[in-house]
Amino acid sequence: MQQHSLLERLFALSAHDTSVKRELMAGLTTFVTMAYVVFVVPNMLANTGMDPGAVFVATCIGSAVACLLMGFYANWPVGLAPGIGLAAFFAYSVVGEMGYSWQVALGAVFIAGVLFVAMSLSRVREWIMNSIPLCLRFSMGAGVGLFLGLIGLKSAGIVVPSDATLLSLGSFKEPQALLGALCFLMIAVLSFWRVFGAILISILVVTLIGMGLGLVEYHGLVSAPPSLAPTWMAMDIRGALDLSMVSVILAFLFINIFDTAGTLMGVAHRAGLIRPDNQIEKLPRALKADSTSSVLGAFLGCPPVTSFVESAAGVAAGGRTGLTAVTVGVLFVLCVFFAPLAGMIPAYATAGALIYVAMLMMGGMSHIDWEDLTDAIPAVVTMIMMPLTFSIANGIALGFLTYTALKLFTGQREQISPSLYILSAIFLAKFAFL
Numbered sequence: 001m002q003q004h005s006l007l008e009r010l011f012a013l014s015a016h017d018t019s020v021k022r023e024l025m026a027g028l029t030t031f032v033t034m035a036y037v038v039f040v041v042p043n044m045l046a047n048t049g050m051d052p053g054a055v056f057v058a059t060c061i062g063s064a065v066a067c068l069l070m071g072f073y074a075n076w077p078v079g080l081a082p083g084i085g086l087a088a089f090f091a092y093s094v095v096g097e098m099g100y101s102w103q104v105a106l107g108a109v110f111i112a113g114v115l116f117v118a119m120s121l122s123r124v125r126e127w128i129m130n131s132i133p134l135c136l137r138f139s140m141g142a143g144v145g146l147f148l149g150l151i152g153l154k155s156a157g158i159v160v161p162s163d164a165t166l167l168s169l170g171s172f173k174e175p176q177a178l179l180g181a182l183c184f185l186m187i188a189v190l191s192f193w194r195v196f197g198a199i200l201i202s203i204l205v206v207t208l209i210g211m212g213l214g215l216v217e218y219h220g221l222v223s224a225p226p227s228l229a230p231t232w233m234a235m236d237i238r239g240a241l242d243l244s245m246v247s248v249i250l251a252f253l254f255i256n257i258f259d260t261a262g263t264l265m266g267v268a269h270r271a272g273l274i275r276p277d278n279q280i281e282k283l284p285r286a287l288k289a290d291s292t293s294s295v296l297g298a299f300l301g302c303p304p305v306t307s308f309v310e311s312a313a314g315v316a317a318g319g320r321t322g323l324t325a326v327t328v329g330v331l332f333v334l335c336v337f338f339a340p341l342a343g344m345i346p347a348y349a350t351a352g353a354l355i356y357v358a359m360l361m362m363g364g365m366s367h368i369d370w371e372d373l374t375d376a377i378p379a380v381v382t383m384i385m386m387p388l389t390f391s392i393a394n395g396i397a398l399g400f401l402t403y404t405a406l407k408l409f410t411g412q413r414e415q416i417s418p419s420l421y422i423l424s425a426i427f428l429a430k431f432a433f434l
Contacts (some may be wrong), residue, residue, distance in 0.1 A: 016320040026319025027327020030079045032197035033310040036353050037081040038335050039345040044087050048095040048102040053226025056342045058301040060335040066293035066305045067329030071322030074285035078311045079328040080293055085144035087303040088151050089392040094248055097390045107240030109304050112252035113294035120291040131417035137258050138364035139379035143386035143395045145361025150387040152354030155347045156180025176348040179206050183352025199353050206349040225336040231301025247430050251393035256304050260290050263307040270315045374410055378403035397427035
């Protein structure tokens with residue numbers, strides 16, 4: 001009774017018409033739907049030269065701290081972890097394509113996180129969100145989805161380089177390509193039938209098949225956590241202050257802002273956190289918890305930590321308070337003992353998850369006004385230039401410049417906000433001088 005009384009005081013369970021049991025089950029549901037992140041992120045960041053074991057621990061601890069902060073401070077039923085799209089940008093664009101060290105990339109994550117916190121403490125965040133057109137907001141999410149999909153297809157060997165056509169279809173005679181496709185299809189089918197933990201189940205099943213084919217070596221399931229030392233406080237902030245990193249920092253910042261806004265708004269409506277005056281209960285606290293998590297994650301060695309849309313699964317299971325988020329956080333802490341399992345997950349298994357998540361992220365394009373070419377064209381430019389240039393930052397920059405130019409030269413200057421002029425000038429200077 002005393003424990004329940006303490007939880008009641010901390011999370012106001014009765015006021016939200018919920019119970020301890022319901023909140024714990026909701027937390028378990030959210031965790032199972034998003035636990036794939038502890039396999040996918042270390043697999044991605046291993047390509048940068050980062051120590052996979054340290055990244056695994058950083059992902060688990062960063063996610064846990066963020067969830068606990070969201071639960072205790074904001075009392076929201078939201079799970080947080082490093083964003084998959086942001087991790088892809090970190091690994092394959094900033095480090096892989098642009099050639100920066102992973103330490104500098106972490107420095108950019110830290111700076112973007114500090115800016116996000118500052119914006120969450122002021123009205124600047126609201127000003128920027130309101131001044132960026134809806135067509136660009138939705139196309140950014142869809143573009144990140146295409147970028148993720150290309151990475152997943154490439155990792156599985158389903159799409160391969162070609163001297164003649166740049167890209168070509170890989171061979172399904174290769175087991176990795178076949179298993180990557182199988183993982184994607186399995187996730188899609190299980191998700192359609194609303195199977196609990198569809199992504200996690202599919203990744204583990206494909207890993208077991210790979211083990212049976214001799215493609216995966218068994219290393220055990222549980223061990224002491226790997227050392228966090230290789231990534232702890234390793235960010236190079238001075239290197240990230242270089243002028244050429246402006247677009248990278250802005251890309252981290254914008255994607256995080258709009259991902260967070262969309263997720264938190266959606267969860268708030270589903271969890272009944274809208275007050276009679278249409279204001280969202282403790283939204284400023286939720287935004288501060290989310291933005292602060294990115295800064296804390298950078299200290300550990302994580303890509304930007306953000307609210308996960310999979311939290312909606314926990315809300316559907318009855319989660320209404322921060323106890324759901326705290327449960328997710330505790331489960332992420334326990335994950336650090338499963339490093340051997342994470343180390344066995346092959347790239348083609350996580351590739352299936354990336355392709356599936358990419359498909360979901362494309363849904364935002366349905367909100368574009370396709371009849372207005374001055375909206376539709378910038379949206380398409382933003383979306384397709386991310387995978388084609390292998391850079392989320394380039395896609396955002398080219399989309400913003402296209403929007404500003406089209407609205408300017410078609411007599412629609414009133415649709416260009418002051419912040420859009422400023423950002424377009426920054427992006428134009430980047431292409432002209434950097």
